[in-house]
Amino acid sequence: MSALAAGATPVRRVTQRRVARSEWTKLRSVPSTRWALLITLLLIIGIGILVCVVFESRWPHLSAAERHRFNALDRSIAGVNFAQLAIGVLGVLVITAEYSTGSIRSTFAAVPKRLPVLWAKALVFGVVAFVVTLPALLIVFFVGQAILSGQHINISISHPGVVRALFGAALFLTVMGLFGLGLGAIVRSTAGGIAVLAGLVFVLPPIISLLPSSISNSVDPYLPSNAGGAVWTIHPDPNTLAPWTGFAVFCAYAAVALAVAAVLLVRRDT
Amino acid sequence: MIEVAHVTKRYGSTVAVRDLTFTVPPGIVTGFLGPNGAGKSTTMRLILGLDAPDSGTARVAGKLYRDHPAPLHECGALLEARSVHPGRSAYNHLLALAQTHGIGRARVDELIDMVGLAKVARKKAGTFSLGMGQRLGIASALLADPNVVMFDEPVNGLDPEGILWVRHLLRRLASEGRTVFVSSHLMSEMAQTAEHLIVIGRGQLLADMSVDEFVRNASKQSVRVRSPQAARLKELIASPDVTVQAHHQSVLEVVGLSSEQIGEIAAENEVVLHELTPQQASLEEAFMELTREEVEFHADAQALAGEPQEAVT
Numbered sequence: 164m165s166a167l168a169a170g171a172t173p174v175r176r177v178t179q180r181r182v183a184r185s186e187w188t189k190l191r192s193v194p195s196t197r198w199a200l201l202i203t204l205l206l207i208i209g210i211g212i213l214v215c216v217v218f219e220s221r222w223p224h225l226s227a228a229e230r231h232r233f234n235a236l237d238r239s240i241a242g243v244n245f246a247q248l249a250i251g252v253l254g255v256l257v258i259t260a261e262y263s264t265g266s267i268r269s270t271f272a273a274v275p276k277r278l279p280v281l282w283a284k285a286l287v288f289g290v291v292a293f294v295v296t297l298p299a300l301l302i303v304f305f306v307g308q309a310i311l312s313g314q315h316i317n318i319s320i321s322h323p324g325v326v327r328a329l330f331g332a333a334l335f336l337t338v339m340g341l342f343g344l345g346l347g348a349i350v351r352s353t354a355g356g357i358a359v360l361a362g363l364v365f366v367l368p369p370i371i372s373l374l375p376s377s378i379s380n381s382v383d384p385y386l387p388s389n390a391g392g393a394v395w396t397i398h399p400d401p402n403t404l405a406p407w408t409g410f411a412v413f414c415a416y417a418a419v420a421l422a423v424a425a426v427l428l429v430r431r432d433t
Numbered sequence: 434m435i436e437v438a439h440v441t442k443r444y445g446s447t448v449a450v451r452d453l454t455f456t457v458p459p460g461i462v463t464g465f466l467g468p469n470g471a472g473k474s475t476t477m478r479l480i481l482g483l484d485a486p487d488s489g490t491a492r493v494a495g496k497l498y499r500d501h502p503a504p505l506h507e508c509g510a511l512l513e514a515r516s517v518h519p520g521r522s523a524y525n526h527l528l529a530l531a532q533t534h535g536i537g538r539a540r541v542d543e544l545i546d547m548v549g550l551a552k553v554a555r556k557k558a559g560t561f562s563l564g565m566g567q568r569l570g571i572a573s574a575l576l577a578d579p580n581v582v583m584f585d586e587p588v589n590g591l592d593p594e595g596i597l598w599v600r601h602l603l604r605r606l607a608s609e610g611r612t613v614f615v616s617s618h619l620m621s622e623m624a625q626t627a628e629h630l631i632v633i634g635r636g637q638l639l640a641d642m643s644v645d646e647f648v649r650n651a652s653k654q655s656v657r658v659r660s661p662q663a664a665r666l667k668e669l670i671a672s673p674d675v676t677v678q679a680h681h682q683s684v685l686e687v688v689g690l691s692s693e694q695i696g697e698i699a700a701e702n703e704v705v706l707h708e709l710t711p712q713q714a715s716l717e718e719a720f721m722e723l724t725r726e727e728v729e730f731h732a733d734a735q736a737l738a739g740e741p742q743e744a745v746t
Contacts, residue, residue: 181532266526272516
């Protein structure tokens with residue numbers, strides 16, 4: 164049979180680019196990706212619109228203090244607070260699903276050097292996360308501001324820091340996904356990876372806030388979600404890092420997680 | 434060519450493979466035989482570099498598997514049970530593997546047709562029967578037209594038609610000059626396809642020889658003798674090198690003498706013989722004889738005496 168004739172298939176070496184194409188095929192061909200991305204979009208858009216509708220309708224009844232605290236940008240993209248978990252969980256799944264299903268054996272048999280797989284997953288998933296979340300953020304911003312304009316409390320896209328915050332939110336969600344990918348690759352179990360991610364993002368901040376304020380004020384800005392949060396707000400409270408400084412700290416968390424994952428990936432048995 | 438040299442692998446306190454050395458040559462089907470838990474899958478994982486040996490090396494075509502620039506072209510493997518994401522279609526599974534080596538969609542379609550999965554290629558692999566899963570595994574092994582193929586228990590879960598198909602496939606791959614390394618815990622299956630055997634038990638090499646040689650060496654050749662004067666014959670042939678078992682008043686099972694020797698002794702001493710039959714042990718008996726001490730978990734004696742059960746792994 165010609166299908167098996169030796170030499171029928173030309174020999175082509177494994178390259179980073181080819182592994183990235185393979186990872187793109189893998190990412191788009193499982194239902195869990197579509198579900199997690201859909202949930203991320205619904206959280207970003209749905210929560211933002213809901214918050215804007217409520218503020219617009221309740222505005223005449225709000226106290227002066229509340230009106231003073233109101234921030235039209237932050238409210239319209241408030242869904243990022245919840246979407247970060249969805250995108251982080253998807254990041255975890257991108258690698259842990261390979262371990263739980265056993266497909267990691269096929270993957271590493273094809274790419275036995277292994278590291279190209281991790282970089283390809285990070286690249287492909289990072290691009291997908293950014294490309295999906297940025298439009299969602301722009302949509303919810305414009306729809307949200309249109310709603311808020313009913314009370315003339317909307318903010319313009321040309322207002323200083325707004326464009327940076329919208330791009331920053333998309334970058335923040337992307338890096339959160341990569342953070343999840345790194346944690347998942349370290350832990351190699353879906354439940355474990357999600358638990359560690361949720362612990363660092365949602366459980367650690369309230370624990371730190373229990374400490375004396377002299378300690379919590381100095382630690383708080385450096386926690387992953389707080390550091391990363393600096394880049395997608397325009398009226399930060401004083402105890403927050405500068406936008407891109409905070410984002411750099413957040414990127415460092417993800418980079419450390421991926422670096423540890425890379426070291427372990429090469430060393431461990433499959 | 435696969436070369437395994439002094440490979441040892443421990444998992445915690447368990448030694449899965451101990452100082453294993455063997456070579457799998459091209460052009461023939463080499464069977465990798467051992468009871469369940471003997472270390473066959475572990476050895477294959479070590480060859481592919483999925484697990485790292487504690488000591489020793491396993492080489493494919495002269496190099497560590499991971500050092501090949503196009504590894505799937507060197508060695509295609511059907512790995513244990515499921516190595517596929519159940520939510521992904523068979524087509525996309527193969528496509529993703531193909532893309533790592535720059536292999537096109539046409540080749541993926543070709544393989545899907547070849548293994549008979551054309552009708553279900555777009556369905557999720559999680560819905561596949563064990564047999565369909567094996568066919569998908571075989572397709573991924575052959576995707577890059579490898580010089581070495583390594584199949585772990587390929588006939589597990591296949592129907593008789595599928596088993597026949599795998600046997601023909603293995604022989605054809607070998608006849609094309611490829612190295613074919615197939616594991617099984619069933620001696621009878623190996624006897625159908627393999628020319629050479631590597632037998633392990635509890636992670637250690639027990640035999641590395643041709644199938645014919647294996648049967649000759651591993652089985653104790655005995656001679657069945659039926660005689661009305663069995664008791665007298667037993668005394669005549671008694672010697673330290675000879676063991677005689679009396680199954681019945683008139684039937685002896687003799688080990689250590691050929692049928693010719695027994696016949697001549699009987700003639701010299703005018704002992705009447707009603708039957709003189711050399712006993713050839715079956716392959717399955719030869720295998721069990723060899724691995725008797727090495728089976729990790731003994732079933733009850735009854736199960737061992739019969740055909741080994743097809744184990745679900």
